[in-house]
Amino acid sequence: QHTLDWCRAIKKIEFVSPPPYGVGTQRRAVLGPGYVTLDEDFFDWTEDPANGHYRNGFRVLRANVPGIRRFGEATEILPADVGCRLRWTFALELPTSSRVVTAFSGPASSTVYKTIEADTLKHFANLEPAK
Known part of the structure; x- marks a missing residue:
């Protein structure tokens, strides 16, 4: 239930399906x-x-903001020579309306993605190795 708690741009993530x-x-x-x-x-x-x-990979079924046609993420963790490698891919499809595209690709959106990246790098850099 505490997925991405380290990201300042994400207020809350809650699984609505029961485990497993x-x-x-x-x-x-x-x-x-x-x-x-x-x-x-x-x-x-x-x-x-x-x-x-x-x-893992997910798609957005519903969003409360207009203009997102499709959005999804894929995350993969692979072994590396030291530690692991994290691949995090975002996919976003917007309508061709320039106003909507500008809203999602402009400075505010760029800041959100950069904040998520910076917070994630900081979080993983500070993890203690497994013993």
Whole structure:
């Protein structure tokens, strides 16, 4: 239930499906000061702890902001020579209306993504190695 608690741009993420989590799991994300709400559905949930490989992907089913045609994320954690490698991919489809595109690709949106990136790097850099 505490996914991405380290990200200042994310106010709250709550799984609305009961555990165990996997493909078909749904959750709700509240962004910023609480103005944006996204209902998400996981289409990929792969856990292979023996090989240190984890992957999940979700799509947004509903958003309370107009103009988002589609949005999704994919996260993958892979073993590396030292520690692990995190791949985090965002996909966003917007209508061709220049006003909507500017709102999502302009300085405010860029700041949100940069804040999430900076907060994530800081969080993982400060983790203690597993013993």
